[in-house]
Amino acid sequence: MKNLTLILLSLFTWQTLIAQPPPDHQWVEVIVSPNNSDWLYEIGEEAEFTVTVLKRNVPLENATIKYSIGPEKMAATIENEVVLNYGAIKISGGTMKTPGFLRCYVSTEVDGKTYSGWATAGFEPEKIKATVQKPVNFNIFWNEALAENAKLPLDTKMTLLPERCTEKVNVYHVSLQNWKRGARLYGILCVPKAEGKYPAVLKVPGAGIRPYYGDVQFAEDGVISFEIGIHGISVIMPQQNYDDLLAGWNNQYWNNNVNDKDAFFYKRVYMGVVRANDFITALPQWDGKNLGVMGGSQGGSLSLVTAGLDKRVTAASPIHPAMCDMTGYLEGRAGGWPHYLADTTKWSRASHPDVLETIGYYDAVNFARQIRVPVLFSFGFNDTTCPPTSVYAAYNSVTSPKETFLAVESSHWIFPEQYEKQRAWMMKQLKK
Structure with a gap:
């Protein structure tokens, strides 16, 4: 019994200390999906994102979304606001000329609360080179x-x-x-x-x-x-x-x-x-x-x-x-x-x-x-x-x-x- 209690305590503590995925179903979900299933693209290839807004697992029609697209953590190169007439939309995300990641961030407001989601397309990331320099000593x-x-x-x-x-x-x-x-x-x-x-x-x-x-x-x-x-x-x-x-x-x-x-x-x-x-x-x-x-x-x-x-x-x-x-x-x-x-x-x-x-x-x-x-x-x-x-x-x-x-x-x-x-x-x- 002592060991069982210890195991349960350890499992509970472990779960509370690590970052966990969000709940499977939030009240409103903003789902952003790249058109390549592995999220990977070649440099110069056009990335496309599908945006769906769900409420109770059903596409939410006439939802207004705001989206921005740009290199991750950097200023957006594309910004727009559109209405989802049929609960989903495809967005052209553009491309990258150098190895890196392009992020599409989407938000919507429902009943006074803001919900968001994003997806990040990788462009030949195995070619990314470090910028940090190694000191001589x-x-x-x-x-x-x-x-x-x-x-x-x-x-x-x-x-x-x-x-x-x-x-x-x-x-x-x-x-x-x-x-x-x-x-x-x-x-x-x-x-x-x-x-x-x-x-x-x-x-x-x-x-x-x-x-x-x-x-x-x-x-x-x-x-x-x-x-x-x-x-x-x-x-x-x-x-x-x-x-x-x-x-x-x-x-x-x-x-x-x-x-x-x-x-x-x-x-x-x-x-x-x-x-x-x-x-x-x-x-x-x-x-x-x-x-x-x-x-x-x-x-x-x-x-x-x-x-x-x-x-x-x-x-x-x-x-x-x-x-x-x-x-x-x-x-x-x-x-x-x-x-x-x-x-x-x-x-x-x-x-x-x-x-x-x-x-x-x-x-x-x-x-x-x-x-x-x-x-x-x-x-x-x-x-x-x-x-x-x-x-x-x-x-x-x-x-x-x-x-x-x-x-x-x-x-x-x-x-x-x-x-x-x-x-x-x-x-x-x-x-x-």
Whole structure:
């Protein structure tokens, strides 16, 4: 009964923490569909979008729609307003002359409430090239930082969590010393009870501050899992504690010291993911050769960073990775979250050279360029948080074996099928 309660609690918490698809049926649905079923086009090919407005699953006649079409995250090149006489309409979206993504955004007002939908056509995205430049001393910078961090004793503290353990798995709350003396990195370790040597996976987090529950199922299946937080605080407190922190001193932490590459918030984080691997590879149960890393959004970028920084990693699986090609906006196209440079009236190469310098050292693309192990990417074309232009900039920069598992309609949510694919792929890589 205790284990059943734990499983149900974990499932409930997991579902509430991840981005989910919208309800299957909203009161009014705006459906935008490209005329190519794979949402892909050749450069110069005309894209067409079909727009349907449904109410109670029935096309809503005489609905007035507003639509705009243009490169994702950029100013629209086409804007119009039309009436759907028969509940649907076909719209010519034009084309693109360079590799990228063209988005058709549609909205309608029904009974005083606005509903919207969009679709994003990809034009030869496998040819998208990254805009971010790699600093000349990129590897020197990170090797020095990691060497300095390695001088700190791990000072590992492990506390068994009996209420989370199962018949086959021990679950621990773990903390390690990271970044500076006295500062900690926290996570949940799940390890098989049976004696033996096991592969391992590091699970890195999406943006935000929250508790973690560990991945017991991986350990049940014979894989050590270590799920970490990045904020230097315990990961087993009540949710309200994290809400208070995010609303207070750690609000928009991703902006902290972005103008200083040595003091930027993510320096601590990037050192921490390698520190987590130091802990995993020191475990007597680790098999000594197989170490994966996986995560979504911020965790997607951290997956690329970890694989690019740490040669012990043997496989990486990011879902809609953030922090990719963040300088895209300066070249007139979408850049990755947190969209530091989106307002080009405020940011430019000349006005903020310190921010641009920092981005060069932390952009996930520059780590992707160094990956030498298999990588599985999963993401969507409709993503407005981690635009597909930025993700393809990272994907196209990887020279090792790689593949995609696309959920084109995803707007930064994750379908269960994506998790299933990511997990099955990672298991296959770790069990080779």
